Amino acid sequence: MGNDPLLLGLDVGTQSIRAALVDPSGRTLSYGVAPLETTYPRPGWAEQEPSQWWASAREAVRKALQAASVRPGRVAGIGLDSTACTVVACKADGAPLRPALLWMDQRSHREAEAIGVTGDPALKYVSGRVSPEWMLPKALWLKRHEPQTYAAADRIVECTNWFMFRLTGEWTLSLNHCAVKWNYARPEGGWPTALIHAVGLDDLPDKWPSRIEPLGAGGATLCRAAAEELGLEPGTPVAQGGIDAYLGMIGMGATAAGDVAVIVGSSTCHLAQSRTGVFGSGAAGCYPDATVEGLYTLEAGQTATGSILDWYRRHFAGSQQREADERGENVYAVLDAQAAAVPPGADGLVVRDDWQGNRSPYKDPRARGAIVGLSLAHGPGHIFRALYEATACGTRHILEDASTFGLDVARVIVGGGGAKSNLWMQIHADVLQRPIHLPRETESCALGSAMIAAVGAGLFADLDAAAREMVALERIVEPHRQSAAIYDDLFARYVRLYVALRDGTIAPGPE
Numbered sequence: 001m002g003n004d005p006l007l008l009g010l011d012v013g014t015q016s017i018r019a020a021l022v023d024p025s026g027r028t029l030s031y032g033v034a035p036l037e038t039t040y041p042r043p044g045w046a047e048q049e050p051s052q053w054w055a056s057a058r059e060a061v062r063k064a065l066q067a068a069s070v071r072p073g074r075v076a077g078i079g080l081d082s083t084a085c086t087v088v089a090c091k092a093d094g095a096p097l098r099p100a101l102l103w104m105d106q107r108s109h110r111e112a113e114a115i116g117v118t119g120d121p122a123l124k125y126v127s128g129r130v131s132p133e134w135m136l137p138k139a140l141w142l143k144r145h146e147p148q149t150y151a152a153a154d155r156i157v158e159c160t161n162w163f164m165f166r167l168t169g170e171w172t173l174s175l176n177h178c179a180v181k182w183n184y185a186r187p188e189g190g191w192p193t194a195l196i197h198a199v200g201l202d203d204l205p206d207k208w209p210s211r212i213e214p215l216g217a218g219g220a221t222l223c224r225a226a227a228e229e230l231g232l233e234p235g236t237p238v239a240q241g242g243i244d245a246y247l248g249m250i251g252m253g254a255t256a257a258g259d260v261a262v263i264v265g266s267s268t269c270h271l272a273q274s275r276t277g278v279f280g281s282g283a284a285g286c287y288p289d290a291t292v293e294g295l296y297t298l299e300a301g302q303t304a305t306g307s308i309l310d311w312y313r314r315h316f317a318g319s320q321q322r323e324a325d326e327r328g329e330n331v332y333a334v335l336d337a338q339a340a341a342v343p344p345g346a347d348g349l350v351v352r353d354d355w356q357g358n359r360s361p362y363k364d365p366r367a368r369g370a371i372v373g374l375s376l377a378h379g380p381g382h383i384f385r386a387l388y389e390a391t392a393c394g395t396r397h398i399l400e401d402a403s404t405f406g407l408d409v410a411r412v413i414v415g416g417g418g419a420k421s422n423l424w425m426q427i428h429a430d431v432l433q434r435p436i437h438l439p440r441e442t443e444s445c446a447l448g449s450a451m452i453a454a455v456g457a458g459l460f461a462d463l464d465a466a467a468r469e470m471v472a473l474e475r476i477v478e479p480h481r482q483s484a485a486i487y488d489d490l491f492a493r494y495v496r497l498y499v500a501l502r503d504g505t506i507a508p509g510p511e
Contacts, residue, residue, distance in 0.1 A: 005076035005459065008064070008232075009449030010057060011244065012082035012159060014038065014102070017053065019060035020446035021068050021075075024459055026470030028441065029070070032063025039099070044106040047099035050088055053159065054166055054229075061230045072232045077457030078167065078222060079449035080241030081248075082159040085133040085181050089142060089153040094165050097149050101138050108137035111144070115199055122192035125185050125277075126285040127363075135182045136196070139204050156207045160241045167238050169223040171209035176242030178212060179290040180299070186288050187277075213240040214293055215250070216455035216463060239456025244445045245269050245299075246291055248415065251448030252439050253471035255292055255463045258410025262395060262428075263444070264418025266307040270360070270398055272298040274407055281405040282361020282398070292463055298407060300360035300398045305391040306418055308355050308369070309335075312387060320380065336423045338381030339388060344430065344483040346382045348373045350493045351390035352501065361401040362498065370501055388424050389487075392431035393494040399432070413437040415444045422477075429479040431487045436477040447471070 004023060011018040019032040034056035039047050065072065085103040090096045101107070109132040116129040123129065130137060135158070143150040150156070158181075160174050178184035183192045196204060218240040227234040241247075245263060249271045254261035260272040272278075274296045278286045283300040290297040313321070313331060320338070324331040354367035371383065399409055414436050418424055429436040441447045451466040460466040499505075 003074065005457070006070060006074045007450040007453040007457070008061065008075050008078045009446040009453060010061070010078065010080045010163075011247075011443070011446040011449055012053060012057075012080070012163065013244065013445075014083055014104075017056040017060045018443070018446050019057070019064040020443065020450060021064050021070060022447060022450035022470070024454060024469065026441060026447060026472060028443065028447070030064045030068035031443075031446070032060040032065070032067060034059035034063070038102060042107075046102040046105045048086070048102050049099055050090070050096045050159075050162060053163065057163075058229050061232065065231055075232055075236055076459065077237045077239060077453035078232075079216070079239045079247075079451065079453030079456065080160060080163055080167070081244040081246075081445050081449045082163060082241065084158070084177060084243040084245070085131075085135065085138070086159040087135060087138045088155070088157055088159065088162045089149055090155050090157070090162065091152075092154040094162060097153055098146070100159065103133055105138070106132045108132045108141035111137040111140040111199075114140070115195065118195055118198045120192060120195035120198065122183050122185055122188055122195050124279055125287060126183065127281070127283060130183070131284075133181075136199070136201065140199055140201060143201065153207055155209070156204065157209070160243075161209065164220070164238070164241060167222055167226050168220040169225070170220055171211070172218060172220070172240060173209050173212045174240055174242045175212050175214040176246055176290055179287040180243060180246070180285070180297075184212075214289065215240060215242050215246075215291065216452035218456065237453070237457045239452040241449065241452065245271065246297070247448030247452070248444040249291065249448070250451055250463055250467070251441065251444030251446070251471065252413045252415045253467040253473075254411075254413050255467045256410075257295055258408050260399065260409055260412045262412060262414045264305060264414060264416040264424075266305070266310070268302040268305040268391065268395065268416075268418070270300040270395065272402065272407055272409070274298055276406060278402055278405050278407045281402045281407070282363060283402055284360065298402055300402065302353065302391065302394045302398070303356040303359045304353060305394070308353055308387055308391070309384075311355065312384060316380070332421065335380075335384050336421055338379075339385035340423050342381045342385045344389075345486045345490050346386040346389060347378060348375075349378060349382055349386040350490060350497055351386045352494070352497050353387070353390040353394050354498070358498070360398050364502075367498065367502070370497065372497060385427075388427045389431060389490060390494065392428045393491050395428065396432050396491055397495065409434070411437060413439065415439055415442065417442075425477045426480070429477045430483040431491065433479050433484055433487070435479065438474050438477065440472040440474040
């Protein structure tokens with residue numbers, strides 16, 4: 001109805017900001033999108049201007065309101081997600097002192113190594129080491145290489161924190177960001193004071209807001225200045241935001257213990273909820289209270305999945321592209337049809353999907369991809385199917401590895417652009433030998449932000465309640481049991497191939 005409340009989800013990505021107007025049933029009325037620009041001053045560096053974030057947010061919100069012909073007063077709550085580890089050095093009023101260090105920026109790799117060699121107990125939550133992308137390494141880089149900027153900064157925070165300040169006029173920290181990327185762990189008493197001291201960052205906590213709020217909480221409201229710029233009503237509830245992938249998990253309904261969200265895009269991110277900590281696996285980390293208070297969130301991933309398919313399309317799918325153009329179809333529809341005509345196991349082909357190294361479970365940046373077992377009987381459909389099967393084997397390996405350390409997998413929910421391929425999803429179900437749950441809404445990050453907005457506005461008591469009402473499963477892909485033995489054999493060869501390539505031995509063929 002024309003007076004029903006709506007939720008505004010702000011999804012601050014790398015290439016754009018997306019504003020979504022969503023009703024309490026989880027259906028999206030409209031989107032507004034505005035671009036963002038990234039600069040690369042040196043190899044391995046990546047920066048963005050916070051001033052453009054805000055300008056693009058203004059544009060995206062107004063576009064969404066206009067597209068839906070919605071009065072600002074119907075927006076009952078605002079939620080926010082952004083890229084993780086995008087670090088801002090600024091004054092107390094939010095004025096940036098330099099461009100933000102984008103999440104993908106790798107300049108602080110030496111600082112990350114210095115933090116890792118401390119062996120601090122807090123590092124167990126990040127599988128023993130930190131990424132150069134995270135808060136402590138980037139702050140340490142600023143202190144070492146731009147000491148004047150570091151000293152002048154009243155705040156060294158992330159994009160989400162900066163945005164929350166611009167929206168509300170109040171400085172807060174997101175428990176989601178802190179638990180995942182700032183080495184904050186409630187079971188250890190909170191901040192890793194000894195680790196911070198060991199690397200010479202004793203003055204850094206003074207540059208952090210003191211208030212830490214979980215997702216969807218905080219009780220903050222939209223300040224008048226922000227309301228005027230965004231075209232919204234002052235006093236609108238603003239829920240504490242968090243990391244885009246984690247909001248995507250919420251938008252997929254993966255909020256209960258045993259839920260695993262698999263977000264398939266250029267890479268694949270795996271996020272699992274667990275009642276107990278899962279330590280010692282090849283995951284990136286296991287974070288207490290990061291998403292739902294009282295649960296741990298395990299994070300793992302594959303560096304290249306959809307990007308491998310794109311690599312194949314760009315270099316080897318010329319004839320399929322011409323066929324697709326003639327039919328007026330997407331080239332992946334042609335590639336999928338050819339792959340679907342090939343039997344499970346691709347007639348003996350086995351692929352390692354390590355085109356950009358292995359993120360989980362080996363954490364081996366030197367690993368490289370391989371296609372093994374080619375014969376003159378194999379064609380494009382075989383290779384494309386084998387690529388699909390390899391990426392599914394990678395997910396199986398991550399889940400089996402985590403399960404040996406205590407992860408109890410109850411339900412696998414898959415989202416992202418890769419979920420649009422029926423064949424790829426069937427192969428995931430067959431390789432995992434588990435049902436694959438596919439949500440209705442593909443823009444799960446924006447929906448997740450709308451869901452925390454609904455909790456923050458008091459429409460739902462918690463994230464579980466919001467998920468029950470706002471997340472709808474479109475369908476469930478059941479595994480083909482007749483393929484189980486074939487994929488058990490393929491998975492065993494997939495694992496052995498990594499060892500053979502690493503050790504320089506000849507990979508064994510099918511048995």
